[in-house]
Amino acid sequence: MRAGGILLPVSALPSKYGIGGFSDEAYQFVDFLREAGQTYWQVLPLGPTGFGDSPYQAFSTFAGNPYFISLEQLQKENLLTEEECREADCGEQADSVDYGKLYRTRFAVLRKAWNRFRSPEGSAADKEAFRVFREENRDWLEDYCLFRVLKDRFGGKSWMEWPDAFKNREPGALLEAEEKETAEEGFYAFLEYEFLKQWRELKAYANRQGIRIIGDIPIYVAMDSSDAWAAPELFQFDRDRVPQAVAGVPPDVFSADGQLWGNPLYDWEYHKKTGYSWWVKRMTHCRELYDMIRIDHFRGFEAYYSVPYGEKTARNGRWVKGPGMDLFRVLKKAMGQAGVIAEDLGVITDGVKELIRETGYPGMKVLQFAFGSGPDNSFLPWNYPANCVVYTGTHDNDTTVGWYHNAEPGEKRFFRQYVGRQRMTDREACREMIRLALASPADLAVIPMQDWLELGNSARINLPATVGTNWRWRMLPGQAGPELKAEILEMTQVYGRAGASEAGQGTEKNQK
Numbered sequence: 001m002r003a004g005g006i007l008l009p010v011s012a013l014p015s016k017y018g019i020g021g022f023s024d025e026a027y028q029f030v031d032f033l034r035e036a037g038q039t040y041w042q043v044l045p046l047g048p049t050g051f052g053d054s055p056y057q058a059f060s061t062f063a064g065n066p067y068f069i070s071l072e073q074l075q076k077e078n079l080l081t082e083e084e085c086r087e088a089d090c091g092e093q094a095d096s097v098d099y100g101k102l103y104r105t106r107f108a109v110l111r112k113a114w115n116r117f118r119s120p121e122g123s124a125a126d127k128e129a130f131r132v133f134r135e136e137n138r139d140w141l142e143d144y145c146l147f148r149v150l151k152d153r154f155g156g157k158s159w160m161e162w163p164d165a166f167k168n169r170e171p172g173a174l175l176e177a178e179e180k181e182t183a184e185e186g187f188y189a190f191l192e193y194e195f196l197k198q199w200r201e202l203k204a205y206a207n208r209q210g211i212r213i214i215g216d217i218p219i220y221v222a223m224d225s226s227d228a229w230a231a232p233e234l235f236q237f238d239r240d241r242v243p244q245a246v247a248g249v250p251p252d253v254f255s256a257d258g259q260l261w262g263n264p265l266y267d268w269e270y271h272k273k274t275g276y277s278w279w280v281k282r283m284t285h286c287r288e289l290y291d292m293i294r295i296d297h298f299r300g301f302e303a304y305y306s307v308p309y310g311e312k313t314a315r316n317g318r319w320v321k322g323p324g325m326d327l328f329r330v331l332k333k334a335m336g337q338a339g340v341i342a343e344d345l346g347v348i349t350d351g352v353k354e355l356i357r358e359t360g361y362p363g364m365k366v367l368q369f370a371f372g373s374g375p376d377n378s379f380l381p382w383n384y385p386a387n388c389v390v391y392t393g394t395h396d397n398d399t400t401v402g403w404y405h406n407a408e409p410g411e412k413r414f415f416r417q418y419v420g421r422q423r424m425t426d427r428e429a430c431r432e433m434i435r436l437a438l439a440s441p442a443d444l445a446v447i448p449m450q451d452w453l454e455l456g457n458s459a460r461i462n463l464p465a466t467v468g469t470n471w472r473w474r475m476l477p478g479q480a481g482p483e484l485k486a487e488i489l490e491m492t493q494v495y496g497r498a499g500a501s502e503a504g505q506g507t508e509k510n511q512k
Contacts, residue, residue: 005040018090402457
């Protein structure tokens with residue numbers, strides 16, 4: 001079934017408090033999607049971010065980002081006052097997230113909510129629900145909360161720089177911390193409780209409106225994460241918990257040194273011995289959060305790039321065989337077939353193609369990659385199989401307006417020839433690119449919200465291998481208005497991608 005969707009990070013939603021979250025604006029965006037004929041809302045990873053603010057380098061693969069908790073909802077629950085919420089207002093720049101200000105103000109306000117929640121006047125029913133939540137999630141939650149408490153105690157340093165007793169999880173040191181920091185652990189557990197409760201309510205609302213959520217998970221966990229600290233046996237660490245090798249990608253035409261990501265690499269032999277139980281747990285958790293899951297850097301399951309720890313660049317890495325189909329047979333047995341998108345961009349070998357074919361998962365096509373070579377380019381729409389997801393660009397690409405503005409002359413010429421126009425503005429090129437995606441054979445077409453808004457590269461989400469300016473863009477209140485909604489609906493209907501709630505209304509409705 002042909003369908004359409006929009007890519008918009010939760011952080012990029014409008015809101016009063018400096019970053020998008022699970023507030024009324026999120027529900028309004030769901031309504032916008034339904035009325036625009038969309039079926040999917042794709043988000044970026046929802047985990048708690050650290051240095052660099054990247055959602056792909058989270059403190060936990062299971063935890064949620066407390067910045068997304070709706071302060072308005074806490075107000076409705078009598079856990080915060082309106083004045084206290086205003087204290088957390090980091091919204092001076094409505095089109096950008098100021099992570100430094102969030103870090104300095106948001107936790108102080110959330111702590112006030114926690115203190116009211118656990119006070120004698122707090123709701124007994126809510127406290128019981130919180131107790132049940134902690135019990136049901138204790139296998140990851142306890143380690144995560146203790147990790148956050150110790151991270152605070154040691155000035156935010158990576159766990160690899162903690163005193164040996166805590167770095168190595170000596171039982172006496174952990175017991176001392178747990179006894180001393182019970183309230184602080186409760187605070188971090190409370191944040192996860194509120195995050196999950198609010199996200200479940202938002203997702204349930206979206207599903208009732210006919211909108212399915214596409215989540216996004218990195219293949220790797222962050223080095224500075226509770227996952228790596230609490231379960232070193234899952235990774236290629238030596239006895240002293242020092243990595244033997246880390247993740248990256250090799251040099252290419254874009255980067256002479258490659259990209260040194262620095263994530264810990266999995267000990268796939270250990271995972272196989274356990275029946276891939278950690279991966280089953282991880283994917284099962286994600287299936288509770290999302291309707292579909294995009295797995296980032298899928299090619300790493302066929303072969304991953306291993307860089308010796310301590311290297312300054314990724315030049316001296318090597319490709320090592322991954323678990324391949326052995327992992328996915330286990331996952332399919334546990335979870336079934338549907339619901340995974342394989343991010344198969346980058347260096348795609350015959351082995352990677354065979355793995356994707358065998359899994360049956362749809363791969364990705366990015367139109368911004370289509371016009372730099374000839375007609376055999378696999379990103380050109382006529383080369384698509386139906387079982388794929390097409391994007392104009394992803395969070396790692398420039399906006400399409402920015403792409404066309406900066407494209408090489410040959411790319412621009414081929415693009416104009418392809419769409420049959422001798423000349424066009426940057427914004428007109430963006431609309432033509434959207435039209436190509438929607439008209440393509442791909443079962444699913446996902447358009448970044450910045451492209452529907454025809455925004456330039458100041459609205460770019462991420463420039464890989466850089467830090468400091470990424471993950472900041474936000475949509476302004478009212479920026480996605482009725483005219484844009486009607487245009488999206490009409491184009492979605494023309495190319496047979498209208499969601500169930502809008503299907504059958506026909507373009508004639510808009511022509512009357």
